[in-house]
Amino acid sequence: MTTTAVSPLRTDFERSVADYWNTNRVDPVNLRLGEVDGLYHHHYGVGEPDWSVLDGPGQGVIAELHRLESAQADLLLDHLGPVQPGDAVLDGGSGRGGTSIMANARFGCRVDGVSISEYQVDFANEQAARRGVADQVRFHFRNMLASGFGDGSRRAIWTNETTMYVDLFDLYAEFARMLRFGGRYVCITGCANDVTGRRAKSVSRINEHYTCDIHPRSEYFKALAANGLVPINVVDLTAATIPYWELRAKSEVATGIEEAFLTAYREGSFHYLLIAADRV
Numbered sequence: 001m002t003t004t005a006v007s008p009l010r011t012d013f014e015r016s017v018a019d020y021w022n023t024n025r026v027d028p029v030n031l032r033l034g035e036v037d038g039l040y041h042h043h044y045g046v047g048e049p050d051w052s053v054l055d056g057p058g059q060g061v062i063a064e065l066h067r068l069e070s071a072q073a074d075l076l077l078d079h080l081g082p083v084q085p086g087d088a089v090l091d092g093g094s095g096r097g098g099t100s101i102m103a104n105a106r107f108g109c110r111v112d113g114v115s116i117s118e119y120q121v122d123f124a125n126e127q128a129a130r131r132g133v134a135d136q137v138r139f140h141f142r143n144m145l146a147s148g149f150g151d152g153s154r155r156a157i158w159t160n161e162t163t164m165y166v167d168l169f170d171l172y173a174e175f176a177r178m179l180r181f182g183g184r185y186v187c188i189t190g191c192a193n194d195v196t197g198r199r200a201k202s203v204s205r206i207n208e209h210y211t212c213d214i215h216p217r218s219e220y221f222k223a224l225a226a227n228g229l230v231p232i233n234v235v236d237l238t239a240a241t242i243p244y245w246e247l248r249a250k251s252e253v254a255t256g257i258e259e260a261f262l263t264a265y266r267e268g269s270f271h272y273l274l275i276a277a278d279r280v
């Protein structure tokens with residue numbers, strides 16, 4: 001594990017977030033899916049499920065949920081652009097490492113992941129070592145708001161469902177500093193609908209469940225524009241993620257948060273969005 005001399009946890013809020021991820025270790029919805037092929041994700045899924053898995057043993061449902069989550073990470077990577085083996089990229093809020101390991105497998109690039117959960121950093125480094133890619137994929141106990149990588153050092157940066165933990169203006173200032181000119185930023189996130197979603201109960205429930213603070217959609221575009229990040233693609237993935245939640249609600253690893261997501265997406269108070277932007 002790589003640590004910085006000064007703790008990356010700067011506020012009580014950050015300490016409570018780190019505490020959530022450090023202590024929430026027995027999470028079958030993430031561990032059992034990860035055990036399918038050793039890619040451990042902390043994000044949701046997209047695409048049409050094979051509903052026939054519901055007629056078979058529970059393991060079939062687990063494998064199908066995992067396939068949809070890996071499809072989500074693949075979709076994110078599709079938007080990163082032509083990353084080359086010599087490039088360095090950054091995973092902001094890298095969790096147990098799934099997206100980072102997939103990025104290295106696809107592009108052969110150097111990947112750094114940062115997380116404020118020491119447990120997650122250790123877990124993810126173990127996965128990289130197990131796969132024999134620890135020299136190319138490294139996870140660090142650092143705060144993505146001040147991760148310390150060099151100016152212009154990154155060909156691409158992504159956040160896979162992690163931006164609801166931070167101030168977007170601070171985050172994109174830091175990302176803009178590290179991205180080289182023409183570098184790509186890709187975000188997948190859940191965000192509140194400015195039109196109808198700011199005070200939706202279902203969104204509040206999600207915030208409470210994960211100790212996060214979901215931003216309105218508008219905040220993303222304001223913060224990107226303020227930091228020289230120009231959107232090239234915006235994809236509303238809401239319809240593509242609803243079936244994942246429907247399948248998850250029927251699975252043996254449902255956590256109880258499924259109905260809140262389904263309600264929020266169906267009532268339109270909440271969107272699942274992919275945003276790709278270029279550093280200019």
Ligand code: GPP
Nearest residue numbers: 029030041042043161189190210255
């Ligand atoms: C967690 O994924 C993801 C978040 C905490 C971000 C919140 C996402 C939104 C779109 C609002 P996870 O895989 O750890 O969650 P779970 O344990 O429920 O599968």
Ligand code: MG
Nearest residue numbers: 029030042043
């Ligand atoms: Mg999960």
